[in-house]
Structure formats: C-alpha cells, structure tokens
Amino acid sequence: MDRVGTPEILARTADELSDWRRLAQPLTARFRAEDDVAGAAFVAAIAQAAAAAGHAVPEIRLGRGLVDVALFSVDETGDRCVTAKDLELALVITGIAQSFELSSLPGEAARVELALDTADLAVTGPFWAALLTGDAGHLTGDTVFDPSDRVPAVWFQRRDAQPEPRQRWHLDLWLAPEVADARIAAAVAAGGTLIDDAQAPAFTVLADPEGNKVCVCTAVGRA
Template structure:
C-alpha cells in the first residue's frame, strides 16, 4: 500500500473528519478518556472487531490516562512504516465507535518517544542495538531499529561527522500533538531548561536541561 505523506495525513486530520487523531513519527494516534472500565472493554472489543474486518492490526494500550489507539502500516517488502488510506478509513470507524460508547477524545495528550543516537558509523552500531533491543540484529529499516512487536521505542541513527572530542551522542525525540508543543516547551523552560535551537520549529525544537543534555520536541508540521 502507498504510504501517505505527512501533509496528506495532516490535511485529513483537519478536513477529513479525523479530529480525534494526531500524526506522530510513524503512526496515526488517538487517545480516549474512559467513563468506566466496562465501557472501555466494550470499546476495545469493538475496535478489535472492526480492525479484524478491515484486515488491520492497531496497537491498543489501556492505561491510567485512558485508551491509546495507534494505526500504522508496515510494508511487507521494505519494512517501512507509515500511514495509508486504509489506516485513515479505520481511524474514522474507530472515531465513530468511540462516539457510540461515549468516550471523550483528548488528541492533545498523545505522545511518542524515539531514541536517537548521533554516529558516523551506523552500519557498525545498528546490528548491536537491534540485537539488544529486539533480540535479532537485522531489525533495521533504513536508519531506524524497529521492534516488530513494539515492546520498546524505535531507535534511529542521526548522521554526524567523526570526532574525538566527547559530546552528547544520545537524545530523545518527543513527538507531540502540534497544539500542545509550545506549552510543553514553555513548561520545560520554566522548569530550568533552555531553547537551544528553534530555527526548525514547528517541525522540531531543540531544548537542553540545566546540565546541557539535549532533547528534541517534534511535531508532524512542516514535514514532507
């Protein structure tokens, strides 16, 4: 199936009846508040049934904040992950099921964490990290290690020039709904952080903690 661009997905979120959903790094994600756990169980069963009819495998996480549903297609040949028209169709059906069950969408609360490692030697490092995180050395798609069962966050390798001077190699990429990114950045700055680079906002903004450790706050805006 053809993967849709971020711009295409964002257009559907804005104009295509997908207001419950937000695009993160790879998946299309929604979060719903629960009135009670019995209703939550009925909703999950209904989502599973709809997904089965559609031949899809959504990721469903039920936690204290509610129920998170993530939709993502994995290309059977390349392993590429992204959102397809089939994912959008199922997302609309799930939004309808949530409304039927009286669930409240809270799209501003969706989030995804990716691990990022700066390196000039991805080919040498990737098998180690794939084996460590997933149990197999070959779970690499382009520049990113993906666990096929999504037990752990994805990890990608950011190219850098070789260097002798020690510097930070690890950072987190925190993906958020676009409408909450600025408030989250402001909260982090108020808590002692600093904005290191906002030149690529709203795509991503680089922050640092009081010790200088960096993190990127990312959104799907201004991306292909």
C-alpha cells in the first residue's frame, strides 16, 4: 500500500487539493450545498466516482446544506492512512463539487479523537475496543477504530502507572492549521488556560476553567 507522508499531503493541500485538510488519519473536506437535494446528489456522485475508481465509499456525512467527506485507506493490519489512491479520489471529488457549484469550507473541517493514558495497552485496549465496537479485535496498534465509524477513534497514550485521582481521558480536537490559533485564542478568552505550546502547531495543550485538559492538533510538523 502506497502510503503518503504528511509533508507531501500538506504540499498537495496547499496546491491542487486546497479543499482538503489532513485531520488525524483521514483527508477531510467540507462542502456547502445550496439545498439538501443538491447535497444528496453530490453524495451520490461521490459514491459513483469511488466505485468507478475501485475505492471504498468514503466516510460521508450529509447535513443541512453541508457535506463532510473523509478519505482514508485501511492497510493489512487495520491501520488507517492516506494513500496516492485517496489523493486521486480527492481530486476527482473536488472536480465534482465544482461541477455542482458547491463551495468548499476547509477551515470548518474538524475531527475529534478520544485519548486515554494507559500503562498497559494490552490489558486496557481490548476492553475499549469490545465496549465501543463490539469486537476486542478492533484494536489496531495503539488505536481503536470502529469499522462503521459510529464512534470516534480512541488512541492510547502510554504513561507510567500513577496514583489516582488524575485526568486520564482527554479530547484531541483536529483542526485545519489556518484556524487553530484563532480557536485556541477563543478558548482562552472563554476562560481556558494555555498549558503547553512547545509542540505547536502539531499540538497545543489547553485546560478548561476546572483544569480538564484538551489538545488542539494540526497536521503541521508531523511526519
């Protein structure tokens, strides 16, 4: 499987794939339709294009006047990644959107992952895979993926065992790089605290007024 690295993806999204953003594993885009019927027709056209390309149907969410599309491939281990085939289909979908006269909203694309600190992934991971997906085998590497995408992905951050109480769960909010700073500023203005930006823009750690932490993540600065 011809995986594509994040630097190449960022170069492509800065050029001919400007509708798209890398958010966690998938390549993601948001389009605005004039009405729900146009949005539904766009979704049908995407499905037909994917079938013609021999690609699995993308993850698509049709909302009120909005269509969110996420593209990824699954390797032999069950891990999710972006491949050259995904980039090709993204370019086709962009062309379809233009033919439908849909506007793209790349800055509105967002994705949430759940992150859990664990000292023993082999013990903890299968429990959450079974609970969230119904199958303990849906743990791939350090992440639980639901094949039907009913629930967010859960990835496990390895930590030494520590006494309770402490926060072990946190959200990873993936955003388009161009909007991350404004979102962080808005959260701080709303009472949050900047905890750590040493790894920004890859991730910035914030805390809410009660001390609960969250990471704002982008694809910039990642391999």
